[in-house]
Amino acid sequence: MSTENMQQAVVYAKPGGSEVLELTTRPVAEPGPGEVRVAVRLSGVNPTDWKSRTGADPGAPKVPNQDGSGVVDAVGPGVDPGLVGRRVWLWEAAWQRLDGTAQQYVVLPVRQAVPLPDSASFELGASLGIPGMTAHRALTLGQHGPSRLAPGALAGRTVLVAGGAGAVGNAAIQLAHWAGATVIATVSSDEKRRLAEAAGAHHVVDYKAQDAAVTVRALAPDGVDLVVEVAVAANTALDLAVLANGGTVAFYADDAGAELTVPVRESMARNLRWLGVLVYTMPEQAKDDAVAALTDALADGAYRGGEEAGLPWHTYPLAEAAAAHDAVSGGAVGKVLIRVAD
Incomplete structure (x- = not known):
């Protein structure tokens, strides 16, 4: 040859x-x-x-x-x-x-x-x-949520993005902002705060410097509709404290094999949903919807990259x-x- x-x-x-x-x-x-x-x-x-x-x-x-x-x-x-x-x-x-x-x-x-x-x-x-397809899937798992994001698709909803400086977190902030949600992000340093703000988060909470549950609840008195969660086992208590009734936690990382334990009665009483996300095994239609939404967000100039x-x-x-x-x-x-x- x-x-x-x-x-x-x-x-x-x-x-x-x-x-x-x-x-x-x-x-x-x-x-x-x-x-x-x-x-x-x-x-x-x-x-x-x-x-x-x-x-x-x-x-x-x-x-x-x-x-x-x-x-x-x-x-x-x-x-x-x-x-x-x-x-x-x-x-x-x-x-x-x-x-x-x-x-x-x-x-x-x-x-x-x-x-x-x-x-x-x-x-x-x-x-x-x-990152983009994971974020799209997470943002479309909320109760009565859209199957495909578009401008206004999340209007009136509050989204909490845990780990707003990560690749998926960044994508979730940008897509949720584009879709009209109020976006709160949690971070662990001033540098990561700057990155989450640059991505378009409306509010950024440093959980090492602030009481995250109290701060998020003050920003969203009626609770958060959807959490895009990078560390669900570590953040279970925080998520429970800030979720609105009928709220959803969409988690996409396993944190080195950690196990999730949630209170059954409280989850039932508040109609909470805990849903996992993995791009490779999600429905083919969900993949197509994510690709289409990402294409639209790019065309709108709403999905960017770099510092x-x-x-x-x-x-x-x-x-x-x-x-x-x-x-x-x-x-x-x-x-x-x-x-x-x-």
């Missing part, structure tokens, strides 16, 4: 720490029916990327990372050839597949390569997938994918990206 059909990729062939990631050369795949091949510019790293690497044996060399951005390079049978050259953002590339975005070219179903407006950078495109939007970008070269994974597992504040190509 000629060198023109080869590419650089990061792979791992066994579970383990970041040391199992290896930069290698492998063939460039051809797209099959209903697929596109994307020349990857940036690969986004999420917590599930390093967690899945440490878990089950992939069974064969696997390229990590679900999210990314790039340009459509080729299309398979049945796909519009006019897509070649289109800028796209990618989601769920490595779910139940061996080919994630930490490589120069990735082949995936056309549905998972979404047009990226010229106004949006490749950095923003690579930051969208799992000015409260989501600093931390970029690593492809050869330093291990360091990028370590940055995410170490709790880097902002979005970690791997630059695959200029």
Whole structure:
């Protein structure tokens, strides 16, 4: 095979720490029916990327990372050839597949390569997938809530975003603000307060410097309608204290295997809902709704990235994918990206 059909990729062939990631050369795949091949510019790293690497044996060399951005390079049978050259953002590339975005070219179903407006950078495109879709799912699980966000869809509702400086927290703040909710975010430092405010939170509560329950309840006397929760086991008491009757907690992180215990009688009496969120296993329609809403928010200029939007970008070269994974597992504040190509 000629060198023109080869590419650089990061792979791992066994579970383990970041040391199992290896930069290698492998063939460039051809797209099959209903697929596109994307020349990857940036690969986004999420917590599930390093967690899945440490878990089950992939069974064969696997390229990590679900999210990314790039340009459509080729299309398979049945796909519009006019897509070649289109800028796209990618989601769920490595779910139940061996080919994630930490490589120069990735082949995936056309549905998972979404047009990226010229106004949006490749950095923003690579930051969208799992964080944005997780946030959208969480924000649409409230009682009598919309299935798809749009301007005004959450008007009159109060949303509490726990961990407002994280990638999902940032996405939840931006999307809830766009949809018309009053947004309260909790953070743990002045620096994170600044980031949550930059994302668009109407109120920010530093739970290390303030009594969070008292402060949130003062901001929302009738209670919070929906909590987008990053640490549900640790924050159960806070959530109970601030939820309105009929309120919902949508949690998306397991906090290293923590177990959730809730008071049954109080949850019943107040009609509270505790719902988990995982993008990979949520209904396909919910995924399509999230992609559509994110596309609309981008077009409206309501979903932004970078320091000015409260989501600093931390970029690593492809050869330093291990360091990028370590940055995410170490709790880097902002979005970690791997630059695959200029």
